[in-house]
Amino acid sequence: MVRTTRRNALKLLGVGVAAGALGMPWVRNAQASGPYKIGFLGSLSGPAESLGAPMLEGVKIAVEDINAAGGTNGRQLELVVRDDKAKPDVGTAAARELVGEGCSMLLGVVSSAVALAVSAVLQQEDAVLITCAAHSMRLTKEDFNRNYFRITDNPFMRQRAQAHVMAERFGEVTTWGGLIPDHEYGRSTWECFDNGLKTYYPELAKAEPTISKPVMTTYGGSDYRNFVASAMRDPAVGFFVSAYGGDAITMYQQALPYGFFKKKHPIVDAANEFIVARAMKENFPEMWIGSHWYSGAFTGNPMNDELARKMTERTGIKFLDGFIGEGYSAVRAYAEALKTADSGKTADVIKALEGLTFDSPTGKRTIRAEDHQTIKPVVLYRVRGASNADGIEVVEHRVIDGATVIDPATPGVKLTF
Amino acid sequence: MVGDFLLVGLNGMTWAMAVFLVAAGLTLIFGILHILNFSHGGFVMIGAYLTYTLINQTSGPTGIFVFLAVAVLCAAVVGVLGYVIDRTVFERLKAVDDSYSLIATYAMLILCEGGVKLVWGPDFIALPPPAGLDGALLLGDLFIPSYSLFVILSGIVVFLVLDFWIHRTRSGKVMQSVALDPWMANVLGININAMFTTAVVAGFALAGLAGGLLAPNQSLSPGLGGTYIIQAFGVIIVGGIGNVRGAFIAALVLGMIDAFGTVYVPEYPGIFFYIAVAGILMYRPQGLLSGIR
Amino acid sequence: MSNLLEVRGVNFAYPSLKVLTDINLTIREGESHVIIGPNGAGKTTLFKVLSGEMFAKSGQVFYEGQDVSALDAWQRVHRGIGRTFQMARLFVEQTVLDNVIMALESRERIKKTAHGRWWRLSPTKEIVEEAHLRLAEYGLLKRVDDLAANLSHGDKKRLELLLTLALRPKLIMLDEPTAGMAPEDRRAAIETINRLRQSEGLTLLLTEHDMEVVFGLATRLTVLNHGEIIASGDPEEVRRDPTVRSIYFGKGAAHA
Amino acid sequence: MSRGQNTSSTTSAANAAILAAALVFATLPLWADKGLVFLAGIVMVQIVFAVSFNLMFGLTGLVSFGQAAFFAAGAYTAAWLGRAVPELPFLIFCLAGGLVGALLALLIGVVALRRASGIYFAILTLALGQLVYTLIGKSDALGREDGLVGIKRPVIDLFVGTLDLSIGDRYYYFLLVACGILLGLLWWVWHGQLGRLLAALRQDAERIRFFGVNVRRYREIAFIISGGVTALAGALVAPWSQIITPAIAHWSYSALPILFCLLGGASRFWGPAVGAIVFAGLEYATRTMVGVSELIVGGALLVVVLAMPGGIVGTLSLLARKLTKNGKERLNEQSA
Secondary structure (H helix, E strand, C coil): CHHHHHHHHHHHHHHHHHHHHHCCCCCCCCCCCCCEEEEEEECCCCCCHHHHHHHHHHHHHHHHHHHHCCCECCECEEEEEEECCCCHHHHHHHHHHHHHCCCCEEEECCCHHHHHHHHHHHHHHCCEEEECCCCCHHHCCCCCCCCEEECCCCHHHHHHHHHHHHHHHCCCCCEEEEEEECCHHHHHHHHHHHHHHHHHHHHHHCCCCEECCCEEECCCCCCCHHHHHHHHHCCCCEEEECCCHHHHHHHHHHHHHHCHHHHCCCEEECCCCCHHHHHHHHHCCCEEEEECCCHHHCCCCHHHHHHHHHHHHHHCCCCCCHHHHHHHHHHHHHHHHHHHCCCCCHHHHHHHHCCCEEEECCEEEEECCCCCEEECCEEEEEEEECCCCCCEEEEEEEEECHHHHCCCCCCCCCCCC | CHHHHHHHHHHHHHHHHHHHHHHHHHHHHHHHHCCCCCCHHHHHHHHHHHHHHHHHHCCCCCCHHHHHHHHHHHHHHHHHHHHHHHHHHHHHHCCCCHHHHHHHHHHHHHHHHHHHHHHHCCCCECCCCCCCCCCEEEECCEEEEHHHHHHHHHHHHHHHHHHHHHHHCHHHHHHHHHHHCHHHHHHCCCCHHHHHHHHHHHHHHHHHHHHHHHHHHCCECCCHHHCCHHHHHHHHHHHCCCCHHHHHHHHHHHHHHHHHHHHHCCCCCCHHHHHHHHHHHHHCCCCCCCCCC | CCEEEEEEEEEEEECCEEEEEEEEEEEECCCEEEEECCCCCCHHHHHHHHHCCCCCCEEEEEECCEECCCCCHHHHHHHCEEEECCCCCCCCCCEHHHHHHHHHHHHHHHHCCHHHCCCCCCCCHHHHHHHHHHHHHCCCHHHCCCEHHHCCHHHHHHHHHHHHHHCCCCEEEEECCCCCCCHHHHHHHHHHHHHHHHHHCCEEEEECCCHHHHHHHCCEEEEEECCEEEEEECHHHHHHCHHHHHHHHCCHHHHC | CCCCCCCHHHHHHHHHHHHHHHHHHHHHHHHCCHHHHHHHHHHHHHHHHHHHHHHHHHHHCCCCCCHHHHHHHHHHHHHHHHHHCCCCCHHHHHHHHHHHHHHHHHHHHHHHHHHCCHHHHHHHHHHHHHHHHHHHHCCHHHCHHHCEECCCCCEEECCCCEEECCCCCHHHHHHHHHHHHHHHHHHHHHHCHHHHHHHHHHHCHHHHHCCCCCHHHHHHHHHHHHHHHHHHHHHHHHHHHCEECHHHHCHHHHHHHHHHHHHHCCCCCCHHHHHHHHHHHHHHHCCCCCCCHHHHHHHHHHHHHHHCCCHHHHHHHHHHHHHHHHHHHHHHHHHC
């Protein structure tokens, strides 16, 4: 474990130094020939590093694959990497720097705050951004702009798909509560899940759900016991949690002795991929987790299998996080768009991306022309701790067709329920 | 209702003792050297990571005594680190203005983060409580996680030991006199440099111990160093400069205010800690107690 | 001579220590009033209460007939009270000249003249000239550019006196003005202070240990013991006062 | 007259350095890429932030650990007004931001300065600052945790015509001029009678009290000027970064100006500016060194602090003084 991550760090360091050497501040050329330059912008340090680093790996594999196959339009892809430290101001500076170095095609971004900040300056900088994880609904709703694209699902799709599966599988569980971090993303996931419960329980379980007021939690804290206690007092049986990363680990760990996971079932985790499960291993309580991409759900898709094989080879990790698939897909989207927008000019790239259908590890995806939201399958898996070498196992997974749970395209208009 | 009240009180106690464990070493160093050690949280983090690694070396489920032994071992290792830092960094900070030590130790906090990332990687890590502390006691209809009780007990024990040392032993009393008037202590033939080093090593060892004992309390990541530090600052300042008793009382007071505030005014979680710190400092500008005691 | 400062029934105590008990004292305009008493008699505390650094628990302080008991030190300075400290207080990181300029500008700020406007970038020519003049008067001209920290003990005391007088106070309180001075410096200091009193029309209030200085300066003498005034009046009368003698020399000596 | 110990040669060297730095900032858009230009804009604002903070820290001797609250107050006020009443001129937003910062400083200053001093004052301001941080993060009007996004760069009315600052590098130059003016103001305060008075107050509050100075009042004045100018810097940064989040009110943001002041040297007016530039340079140079940037930044910081306890500027001027002194002695020897 320790050894592999250190090797990762060194590998990342290698990329960074190479990127640094390429990225001299006084170079201001936008090449019309030579390789297409793609700028990766993601959290490579700070609290979201463990999300940004795998995303970058996916991006790198895609670039290698495409270049090995002769590139796009006979031109190679060149990757320039910048760290946004999950801070909006650092992200905007890095984005501007990437554009200054001739990378007007940007991708990556973990944090919604960074995505919103960078998205706001895209038009001014004449650049395009495809985000691979940032989930804020505002990006394709009230703060939409034409230079921004999202390659993955959004809370409306993800959380409603989760509610869909719950109504289908746990029709008898009609009381639901939530443990929600008190920020925009947290509230937005809850609103969407709440909407999904109200939509699918009457439809699929023939029952009206009773939904409690969610417990709003802090984030970045070290003590969630009072929130867990509040949730324990709540009569709801099913629980939805959208705490993230380290916060989720802390919360689950402190919830365990209260018998939270014995009393509350099922638990739906909004988006933690395998991050929390890999950390908690045998102690990880069973829950349904939303994911960007799960290789086990798409076996048989050659792109999927190849990506999973290469990633496991490189990192030794068996349960791969969805960020890898999304980084990979974003590069694929650019490569596909460049086939028609061979100039690489921003206006052309935007035009080519709108309505684009392309191959990805989750099968065919289509980018909606109106609000630049991608229609893609939503993935859920049921994970629990296990006494095997990995410490966890995926009991089952579900894939929901994205088109059935997607929001109507209303760019510029705030999402309301 | 009474059960709720007890539960919130217990959670407040757990928080209070966790923060006190971190603050104890901080206030010791602050009291003697007048260095507000920003990197203290970083060394708590190193203690926690070390504990994680050592526990993973042992096979099978970890018992309480193994866990305690590992925590003490980590305290020793971090204490040695403290000795090195005393010689290389703190030694030079004595001559400069107080605020410079703030930036030097801030730089050390950044270094701790970088070091932890290099050794353990950026991914989140979790350490479960040892066997015997992973369950809960049932008191009536009240669930009391045994690990919470363990944290509370650890805090109290550490407090009692420190208090005994400072008030009942010769070396503790010497330490008090050094804190009050190093010049006079020097005149009386006390080797104050040795006392400074002792305080630093003890302070760091306490950081390592806190890290070890609290490793199962929350997730481990390179950002852990900053998690407790502001709370610990609040506690030692409200408690009064270098005052271990004060810090203990302050931790309890602030923990209770924060716990009840969070439960009864859930719209603004976490804000009550700061309101309490500001309020108490306005009422008692020198903290609750003062002088190393 | 009219009364400049009047103290009526002042008491001061720390939580567990009574420091001043029912102090009644009058300082007349133009006199040189010296307060003596053993260490711990409450001289410094009395000074602090009179200057406004600390407030009495009860009793009043009148200055020029007005009750100033509630005024802070800086406000009493505006009324014309100045003081020096046992250990000279200066702006040690600044040059001697800058110290004097700071005092002169403060005086102008109190008088609200154009020289004392806070937005003025550099001191006016008049201020700088006056500073040089005053420094010359005190024999400090050759130290103009030295840091105040680098002055000798005597020079520091002299500079502090200069600074305090630069504010043109009516009453100046000197806390052991000759402490730590060599005998010849002491004599010079007595001369300077007496000259100042006459030339500038100052009223002086001092504490002092050295008897040569006390009788060289005092026109009136007050003896403080255990926070109480045990005698006050003409220096020679006080010298002969039996209570004072009994306290200083023991009971038997009082009748000798 | 001679104030301080700067000999004329070191003064002229310092002036040349300031001029060179100003020139670099002024010509940056002509030769550097956009990312660097953006960073330079942030650094300019941070310089104003740090220098205004140093009015209290270096000059008056008060350590406030809640300075970010004023920065955020200015930024949020200006950005919020820009949304609520977009028809008003931009300069009004800035002034309003500064005013709100000054008022907040008055409020915090009156409370905190009256009660606490030293490290207690630092922690009291930290707690009050965190209070502001939490309240911003919970306020719907201020965008809660996600902040205000898509802040527009303004069009200013110049009487003779309008100037659209959203085009090209115009806002950068506007920022340059605005920061220049603010630094000029601060320079005036620092070196003027008020500044000298505050410096004297730091050295001996008792002595200055017996110069008839209301010490607490002047500390409050320093706090208010400092808070107001910091807020103005915040107001200026909002349209530049085009997004503001509660992070700019967090205690770690309050630590920045302290860092800059100590790194550059708190006893000199330009010290914090040097600190801000050096720190930004360090971060910029390590931005692609993924995985080890913390080690390099932390290590460099530690070395600078341990090797240069007076900060960079303080140490340099000490060095210069020694050199010129040696030079003079040598000259004297030769002439003798």
